[in-house]
Amino acid sequence: MKGWKEIFIKDLKIIGRNRLLLTVLILYPFVFMAVIALTFSRTNQPIRLGLINYDEPSGSVLSGEEGTGDGIGESVWIQGEPYASAELIQRFFGETIEIKNFEEEAAATEALRKGRVDAILIIPAGFVHQLKMLNETATAHLILDQSNLVKAVATETNIRGALSVIDRAIAENKVRMVVEGLSVLIDGGDFFGHQVIGLRDVVQDIDAIIEVLHDQPDLTQKLLRARELASSVIQDIGEAADYLKATAMPLEVAVSGLAGRELSLKETMVPTLIGLSTLWTGILCASILMVMEEEEGMRRRLRLTRLRSTALVVSKSLVSLTIIFLQAMTMCVIVGLIFDIPASGILFSLPVIAVMSFSSIGIGIVIAAFTREVTSAIVISVLIALPIFFISGAVYPLSQMPVFMQILAKCFSFTWGIEALSGAMLRGDPALIIFKYSGVLLLFGLFFLAMGTVLNRRLG
Amino acid sequence: MLDILPIEFKKERKGPLVIKVESIVKEFGKFRVLDGIELRVGKGEIYGLLGPNGAGKTTLINILCCQLPPTRGEASIGGFSIVDQKDRVRRIIGLVPQEVSLYKKLTVEENLRIMGSLQGLRGKELQSKIEELLEWAGLSKFSSRLAGDCSVGMRQALNIAMGLIHSPQALFLDEPTSGLDPLARKSLWELIKGLSGRGSTLVIATHNLLEAEKLCDRIGILNHGKIAMEDTPRQIRSKLTEAQATVELGEITLGELKEAVRRLNLEITSVHGKAVTIVGPEIREKIEIIIGRMPELKLINVEDYNLEDAFIKFIESEAKR
Ligand SMILES: Nc1ncnc2c1ncn2[C@@H]1O[C@H](COP(=O)(O)OP(=O)(O)OP(=O)(O)O)[C@@H](O)[C@H]1O
Ligand SMILES: [Mg+2]
Numbered sequence: 001m002k003g004w005k006e007i008f009i010k011d012l013k014i015i016g017r018n019r020l021l022l023t024v025l026i027l028y029p030f031v032f033m034a035v036i037a038l039t040f041s042r043t044n045q046p047i048r049l050g051l052i053n054y055d056e057p058s059g060s061v062l063s064g065e066e067g068t069g070d071g072i073g074e075s076v077w078i079q080g081e082p083y084a085s086a087e088l089i090q091r092f093f094g095e096t097i098e099i100k101n102f103e104e105e106a107a108a109t110e111a112l113r114k115g116r117v118d119a120i121l122i123i124p125a126g127f128v129h130q131l132k133m134l135n136e137t138a139t140a141h142l143i144l145d146q147s148n149l150v151k152a153v154a155t156e157t158n159i160r161g162a163l164s165v166i167d168r169a170i171a172e173n174k175v176r177m178v179v180e181g182l183s184v185l186i187d188g189g190d191f192f193g194h195q196v197i198g199l200r201d202v203v204q205d206i207d208a209i210i211e212v213l214h215d216q217p218d219l220t221q222k223l224l225r226a227r228e229l230a231s232s233v234i235q236d237i238g239e240a241a242d243y244l245k246a247t248a249m250p251l252e253v254a255v256s257g258l259a260g261r262e263l264s265l266k267e268t269m270v271p272t273l274i275g276l277s278t279l280w281t282g283i284l285c286a287s288i289l290m291v292m293e294e295e296e297g298m299r300r301r302l303r304l305t306r307l308r309s310t311a312l313v314v315s316k317s318l319v320s321l322t323i324i325f326l327q328a329m330t331m332c333v334i335v336g337l338i339f340d341i342p343a344s345g346i347l348f349s350l351p352v353i354a355v356m357s358f359s360s361i362g363i364g365i366v367i368a369a370f371t372r373e374v375t376s377a378i379v380i381s382v383l384i385a386l387p388i389f390f391i392s393g394a395v396y397p398l399s400q401m402p403v404f405m406q407i408l409a410k411c412f413s414f415t416w417g418i419e420a421l422s423g424a425m426l427r428g429d430p431a432l433i434i435f436k437y438s439g440v441l442l443l444f445g446l447f448f449l450a451m452g453t454v455l456n457r458r459l460g
Numbered sequence: 461m462l463d464i465l466p467i468e469f470k471k472e473r474k475g476p477l478v479i480k481v482e483s484i485v486k487e488f489g490k491f492r493v494l495d496g497i498e499l500r501v502g503k504g505e506i507y508g509l510l511g512p513n514g515a516g517k518t519t520l521i522n523i524l525c526c527q528l529p530p531t532r533g534e535a536s537i538g539g540f541s542i543v544d545q546k547d548r549v550r551r552i553i554g555l556v557p558q559e560v561s562l563y564k565k566l567t568v569e570e571n572l573r574i575m576g577s578l579q580g581l582r583g584k585e586l587q588s589k590i591e592e593l594l595e596w597a598g599l600s601k602f603s604s605r606l607a608g609d610c611s612v613g614m615r616q617a618l619n620i621a622m623g624l625i626h627s628p629q630a631l632f633l634d635e636p637t638s639g640l641d642p643l644a645r646k647s648l649w650e651l652i653k654g655l656s657g658r659g660s661t662l663v664i665a666t667h668n669l670l671e672a673e674k675l676c677d678r679i680g681i682l683n684h685g686k687i688a689m690e691d692t693p694r695q696i697r698s699k700l701t702e703a704q705a706t707v708e709l710g711e712i713t714l715g716e717l718k719e720a721v722r723r724l725n726l727e728i729t730s731v732h733g734k735a736v737t738i739v740g741p742e743i744r745e746k747i748e749i750i751i752g753r754m755p756e757l758k759l760i761n762v763e764d765y766n767l768e769d770a771f772i773k774f775i776e777s778e779a780k781r
Pocket of ligand 1: 488493511512513514515516517518519520558667
């Protein structure tokens with residue numbers, strides 16, 4: 001392994017003196033990091049919703065009184081308060097949604113097209129009326145700009161969330177009303193405007209009649225059967241009311257993450273960023289440094305020295321590893337200062353970064369065996385890095401991809417690397433799992449490094 | 461006035477055999493570049509590999525420097541086979557590539573230093589070798605300049621120095637003076653001549669005839685994959701060159717002269733007023749005959765055909781065959 005040290009020092013010197021290499025290999029990942037950080041820095045922006053409300057009373061003709069034929073402008077009672085449609089939306093959409101009112105659809109659509117609003121919600125006439133009715137479902141119409149799917153999905157989720165709050169309040173109201181009605185059937189009272197006698201009173205009446213007719217066993221028998229029916233109906237109605245309450249009971253979801261703390265969107269980008277810079281720097285650094293020897297014509301000189309191609313590969317790998325590590329450590333320190341990723345998480349990430357960089361470097365060295373100019377090495381490196389990055393699950397969740405893509409993704413070391421880094425930094429995975437991922441990464445790394453070495457040895 | 465060349469019959473190599481090439485064939489796919497090269501170069505000898513572009517000079521040098529395997533054939537350098545003992549061969553040879561090869565972002569001195577340390581030189585030995593080469597190549601003043609910032613001439617000098625750092629027994633130079641001005645070229649020639657004086661064996665590929673003539677002990681003309689002609693520079697020159705005679709017409713008409721020239725199988729190449737230039741085989745004898753017949757004709761001179769033109773003619777005549 002003679003001569004690797006000389007090449008190692010020489011390469012560090014050359015990188016330090018070469019503006020292109022400094023930019024591409026060292027500066028660029030930080031630029032990328034800054035761009036991502038700025039991109040995700042204002043994640044709490046409210047969603048701008050264009051609202052067209054056909055359920056508003058026009059002018060003063062209707063004034064919130066019920067029973068006005070077409071049902072426009074009615075109010076619904078929630079938690080003891082009356083709400084007309086506009087108030088309902090205003091009250092329950094809260095701070096996360098900013099409402100802009102529109103008179104007509106054309107203007108709203110234009111605003112959506114230009115990006116001035118993120119979605120349009122159309123409230124049809126009679127919306128609140130339908131909400132109130134026990135036997136009707138109200139439909140609101142949501143228009144999204146699906147040209148940016150991520151935005152569309154986020155917007156839809158938010159608006160659905162807000163609507164579901166209304167939904168829940170109304171449902172609770174309706175259920176309460178039905179349960180109240182049912183209890184009137186048992187105990188008597190006002191049943192949606194009619195005075196009714198409760199079933200319990202009926203049972204009492206039957207008991208009184210049985211007392212009187214005790215010498216007529218035939219009739220008594222018949223009355224006893226009626227009484228039995230009435231009693232079981234009382235019980236059934238009671239149970240039905242309980243079921244109804246339980247069924248319509250709003251489902252409470254208590255959300256917590258695997259990390260045991262709340263993660264911000266920005267923070268979830270950290271493993272991706274560090275993984276990406278490992279991939280980027282590893283492939284590019286190794287391939288550029290190898291090909292540079294060829295391009296400068298030094299490869300044929302080196303062949304006449306004590307330096308064997310294996311030593312050359314080792315030396316280039318070590319330079320790349322050094323740069324990747326310095327870069328990753330700096331990134332870890334920066335994100336460590338910004339977020340509260342636990343120290344153990346960062347500590348666990350370091351071996352992951354090391355084994356992950358083996359395969360990036362290995363791929364770079366394989367690329368170098370097929371190229372002769374630095375520019376083509378850069379182009380090929382980027383062409384290879386991009387799909388590896390996109391398939392890894394760093395951009396779109398792996399579990400949502402078609403099965404064959406999931407299998408394919410598992411064939412790339414980067415996927416495992418992202419998984420391991422997320423485990424270490426965001427999920428607080430136990431060391432054993434991280435080591436398992438690292439083992440897989442190590443195998444990948446050794447494979448690519450061996451392949452790169454063999455291919456380059458062929459070149460002498 | 462006749463230009464009489466001192467004839468030198470030094471056809472054989474001098475000193476013990478260092479480079480021995482036997483029936484080297486090189487094919488790139490179906491394209492045969494070298495077609496059975498035979499070559500012998502002795503210790504301390506400067507051998508010129510002459511040939512037009514694409515003749516295969518670089519290919520041959522690359523094969524001898526173990527950069528490229530031959531398709532067939534064998535060669536040995538210092539007794540070691542370039543096929544089976546590559547590592548031994550690599551240790552005793554030096555290469556000055558056709559394209560200047562150096563680290564542009566290292567200084568002149570750093571370039572020499574890394575080559576030296578990769579060759580196993582250390583400490584004082586390395587330092588003194590670097591200083592010696594800087595001095596030799598006239599680069600002492602520029603030792604701390606980045607190689608990429610050096611002039612073409614300086615880079616070429618460094619290119620050669622880098623091949624010399626380990627004092628190789630055999631040095632292969634591939635067109636070492638291309639791109640140099642006449643002054644720089646001359647001083648490079650001197651540097652190269654000095655090397656052979658120290659016992660190094662040199663093979664220089666070039667298509668510059670003058671260079672080959674000034675520098676080399678022997679020249680091999682590489683054409684169509686073979687060494688088409690091999691001899692000392694003077695012999696090559698006398699084999700290749702024809703003379704040309706210039707006469708003044710006097711009372712003779714051009715038509716009469718043309719007729720006489722045609723009968724003797726000669727050729728008129730140019731007419732400037734009354735001065736006519738005639739070329740052809742055995743021109744010296746034949747022009748005497750013509751003047752004998754036409755005493756009004758005045759012989760101005762008989763001089764050697766330009767060597768470069770002769771070389772072109774030779775290559776072209778080979779191509780026709
Ligand atoms: N790797 C290769 N693949 C295919 N053909 C090649 C290869 N290397 C050289 N050749 C061909 O072999 C022939 C000889 O090339 P070579 O470079 O040896 O010529 P040369 O005599 O050095 O020419 P020059 O004076 O221009 O340097 C050329 O036709 C060239 O195209
Ligand atoms: Mg050449």
